[in-house]
Structure formats: C-alpha cells, structure tokens
Amino acid sequence: MYTAIMVVIVMTIIGCVFGLVLAYVNKRFAMEVNPLVELVEDILPKGQCGGCGFAGCKAYAEAVVLDESVPPNLCVPGKAAVAEQVAKLTGKSAPAIEPRVAHVRCGGDCTKSVRKYDYKGIKDCTAANLLQGGPKACQYGCLGFGTCVKSCPFGAMAMGSKGLPIIDMEKCTGCGTCASACPKQVIGFRPVGSKVMVNCNSKDKGGAVRKACSVGCLGCGLCVKNCPHGALKVENNLAVVIDHHICTEKCSEATCLAKCPTGAIKAVVSGIDLQEQSKKEAAANV
Incomplete structure (x- = not known):
C-alpha cells in the first residue's frame, strides 16, 4: 500500500515538473501570429x-x-x-481572374464505349487503372468509378446513370481537385460562357478510336477546316479548342458541330454542360 502511494506521489511530482517545463518553453518560444492571417x-x-x-x-x-x-x-x-x-x-493588386468550370472530356458512357474485360475490383478509378489501364478499351477514357466525385470539396459532381461524372455548373468553382484525382487526366477546364467543348481525350488514331468508342474524336480535321475563325486545331490526333473567346465573340453558327462525324464536339447551352441531360435521366430512374 505504501509503495503504491509513493508511486502516485512520484508520478504526480514528475507530471507537475514536466508541465511547468512545457509551459515555460511554450511561453519562451511562442511565435506571434499576425492577426491579418x-x-x-x-x-x-x-x-x-x-x-x-x-x-x-x-x-x-x-x-x-x-x-x-x-x-x-x-x-x-x-x-x-x-x-x-x-x-x-x-494592400496588393488583384488582376482579374477568368471564371472557369471543370469539363469531363469523355462522351464514352456505358452505351457508347467498348470494354476489354469485366472489372470486379475496388470501385475506384486509381485502383482500376492499375489493372491494364482499366476495363475500357480506350486507354484515355473516363473509367466511371467516381473518384473525382468523391474528391470534390464543393459537392459539384455526381455520377450519371450511364457511368460518366456530371458537373453542376452552378456549384463548380474550377478548383482543380477533381482533375488531380483523375488517373486518366480526363477532366479539363473551360471558361464560363464558352460555346463548344470537345468530349474526348483520346490521342489514338481514327481507326483505333472507332473500335473503342462510337463518339470519340477521329482527328479527321473536318471541324478545323469548317471553322471560319480558326478556333480549333488537331493536336495529337485530337481536336482542341485553341481559344474559347473566339467562339464566344466571333462565332454565330458553330459549323464544327454539324461537321463532326461522331458528335465528339458538343454545344454548351447557357453555360451548362449538355451532360446535364444524364442527370435528368438519373433523376427519372429513381
């Protein structure tokens, strides 16, 4: 009994000593925090x-x-x-920032893309990508397991009924978290108010694209040839919008939409991605 009491007393004294030492160190080496922070x-x-x-x-x-x-x-x-x-x-100057929103550069949903195998693993894009680049035949396409959706800190994304992420343009801040989370680098950005978007990320040649996805960009260049303002170019077998401002300020009729043989180029209506239609489908299926 006496031994137990002595142990308690000794431990209490040691605790008090360490507490006083820590209090002194905290006060002695404390850093002042700028209230402006x-x-x-x-x-x-x-x-x-x-x-x-x-x-x-x-x-x-x-x-x-x-x-x-x-x-x-x-x-x-x-x-x-x-x-x-x-x-x-x-007390600093703040140059103007152009608002931007995320854009899923893939139109190959479960009804339009080909799969090379049936994936049964963890429902995570990063995990699926480790197994032969994922189940999709297109090595550049969205895997559809929603890793980007889970990463969005603003709740601006959801998975559509056909296996592609949907972006809520009203909530999207363009922070880039979803783009960083995507192992396929499918998610890009476009300015708010842009008129057209290329719903494809494939760098493969036209023949390979046709075999993997019915709505992929073939890199044929018809959109470039038919754009009177030079707003598009083909880079690495993929159509790219050079400057969205050209479309917004100069184009009154997007001929590129009509000329695209696969529909890889889509219009943006009122600043909202046409993939919003998938969201409506998902709601209808509930």
Missing part, C-alpha cells in the same frame, strides 16, 4: 482544395500575408470577390 483565412471558402498551390486555406493565408511575392488572386474557388477582399487586406 486569421482575417484572410476567414474570407477564404475553406474548401481546402489546394487549387492555390498551397496545402489548404490557412497555408495560403499565411503565405499571402507574409510573402510579398504571393498574389492575392490564387484562390480559384473564391473567384474575383475573394481576390478583391484579400487584395484590400494585404
């Missing part, structure tokens, strides 16, 4: 997406306040409104 952090959307290039909102707040070289407009989700507030607090 907290003010800037409160303005940020707290998505922790990393779109600014820093490890979360707090890290960016510290950098933009303490480092003169860090601009106030790096918060992509916050857009111009947040950039202006951060600039005002830090």
Whole structure:
C-alpha cells in the first residue's frame, strides 16, 4: 500500500515538473501570429482544395500575408470577390481572374464505349487503372468509378446513370481537385460562357478510336477546316479548342458541330454542360 502511494506521489511530482517545463518553453518560444492571417483565412471558402498551390486555406493565408511575392488572386474557388477582399487586406493588386468550370472530356458512357474485360475490383478509378489501364478499351477514357466525385470539396459532381461524372455548373468553382484525382487526366477546364467543348481525350488514331468508342474524336480535321475563325486545331490526333473567346465573340453558327462525324464536339447551352441531360435521366430512374 505504501509503495503504491509513493508511486502516485512520484508520478504526480514528475507530471507537475514536466508541465511547468512545457509551459515555460511554450511561453519562451511562442511565435506571434499576425492577426491579418486569421482575417484572410476567414474570407477564404475553406474548401481546402489546394487549387492555390498551397496545402489548404490557412497555408495560403499565411503565405499571402507574409510573402510579398504571393498574389492575392490564387484562390480559384473564391473567384474575383475573394481576390478583391484579400487584395484590400494585404494592400496588393488583384488582376482579374477568368471564371472557369471543370469539363469531363469523355462522351464514352456505358452505351457508347467498348470494354476489354469485366472489372470486379475496388470501385475506384486509381485502383482500376492499375489493372491494364482499366476495363475500357480506350486507354484515355473516363473509367466511371467516381473518384473525382468523391474528391470534390464543393459537392459539384455526381455520377450519371450511364457511368460518366456530371458537373453542376452552378456549384463548380474550377478548383482543380477533381482533375488531380483523375488517373486518366480526363477532366479539363473551360471558361464560363464558352460555346463548344470537345468530349474526348483520346490521342489514338481514327481507326483505333472507332473500335473503342462510337463518339470519340477521329482527328479527321473536318471541324478545323469548317471553322471560319480558326478556333480549333488537331493536336495529337485530337481536336482542341485553341481559344474559347473566339467562339464566344466571333462565332454565330458553330459549323464544327454539324461537321463532326461522331458528335465528339458538343454545344454548351447557357453555360451548362449538355451532360446535364444524364442527370435528368438519373433523376427519372429513381
């Protein structure tokens, strides 16, 4: 009994000594926090997406306040409104940021794409990609397991009824988290208000594309030849919109849509991706 009491007393004394030492060290080496950092952090959307290039909102707040070289407009989700507030607090200038939204560069849903095997593993795109590049015959196509959807910090994505992600253009901030999560690099970006989009990511030649997907880009160049404003080009066997502003400002009739033999080029209606139709189908199936 006496031994147990002594053990308790000794442990209590040791605990008190260590507590006093830690309290002294904490006070002696405490770093003053710039109150401006907290003010800037409160303005940020707290998505922790990393779109600014820093490890979360707090890290960016510290950098933009303490480092003169860090601009106030790096918060992509916050857009111009947040950039202006951060600039005002830090006394820096905030160049205009063009709003952007994510774009799934694949139209090969489960009814239009060919599969090379039946995948039975973990429902995750990264995991599936480790097994011969995934079950899709097109090595560049969306695998459809929703890894991008799970990664979106703003709830702007959902899986459609036909196995392709759907992007809610009203919620999408263009932060880039979904693009980073995609092992196939299927997700790209386009400016808000753009008129056309290429729903394909394949770099294969036309013959291989036809075998893998009925709506893939063949790289035939018909869209380029029929665009009177030079807004398109074929790069690595894939049609690419060079400048969306050309389409927005100069084009009144998108002839590229009519000339595309597979329908790989789609129109954007009122700034909303036409894949929104899949969302309606999914809701109808519930």
